[in-house]
Amino acid sequence: MAGSSVGNAAGEKDAPSSAEAAIQNVIFDMGGVLMRFSGIEFAREFTSCEDDARALDAALFSHPSWALLDAGAIDDDTMERVSRELLPERLHGALHECLHGWWRHRTVVPGTNELVARLHDAGYGCYLLSNAGTSFMAFKDSIPAFSHMDGWLVSSFVRLMKPDPRIYHMLAGEYGLDPARCLFVDDNADNVRGARAAGMHGHLFTDAGALEQDLLARGFSF
Template sequence: MSIEAVVFDIGNVLIEWNPERVYDAAIGEARRAELFATVDLHGMNERVDLGENFHGQVAALAEAHPDWTAEIMLWHDRWIEMASPEIPRSGRLLRALKARGVPVFALSNFGVETFEIARAHYPVFAEFDALFVSGHLRMAKPDAPIYERLERDTGVAPERLLFTDDRADNIAAAQARGWQVHHFTGPQGLAGRLVAEGLLSEAEAA
């Protein structure tokens, strides 16, 4: 069945997401490893992705771990560096789809405040026809309700959606609902899939 719309994850699809890289540069790999083993920064980030306040969550974690306060606050103060750089070819593919009249949706685990920071930094965020952001919806991938919400709000049948994400668990959850999927490992692979589906020509996908 032909694809009617393409759904993009954002982190590690349209922009890189690599907090460890920023911490390694700031405090060294060994101390970063100790920090991440001691303090559940990714767990805190998951709460932000579900709609908790970004500054409040980082500050509370810093207060709970006074030996690591300065390091934890880097998550807040240097967040945009962790969510960078842009993956330019992915953005070009998104714009090429729009130019062909193919609807493009975002389905992303993202905090309310952090999404606004990123949206101000990356013009490609304004290109989507619809946004499904976990922090606003207070539901996240790979749980089924956020996929169901996209289906219901867009009116596109599951089998006519093509979803690309870098995480296998998010892909599996979409596939279980009947979506077409592409496990993103780089823009070259996504470009090939879009050409194979007849959504873009080779020239448009270059």
């Protein structure tokens, strides 16, 4: 989809129109928008057969405790203990290496990082808002667009997660942003709804081309 209605589910309305408040800032999600996130693909990098990869993914990335890691409710050591109980001993080494090194195997989402650079160079504010664990500090600089970000907020450090409207308000407050002048970009519809509940505009991400078309339709110039 393209145009100003991108990301609007049926019956939903965006934040105040750009005629009322020109959008000056774009807030980006990380996984699925800037960098790919696929637990099974990461697990395959640390195992030698598909059955082991699926078992590792189920015990780690797809386990409910992964969300607790993102929420800052548990740490990596606790996550490893939980996952270890679900795996045969022969996979414990792979589990440890995967937990502490999965991010080295990420790939970029085509076009979005370049779009961030263009927006930043054109004078727009660019920010990162992600549900992620504290391991973010180890890999943040490997995100191509990170050097073009004017600020960031990650869930595990503040113990709030999208789509809770408070985390969007927290980001806005930290950097002195008017929510009505912000466009939030995420590939998760609930997270976009959370941004709208916080007074922001929203774009449900599918690909960089559709995002660029939506930005142009909203009056961006870059």
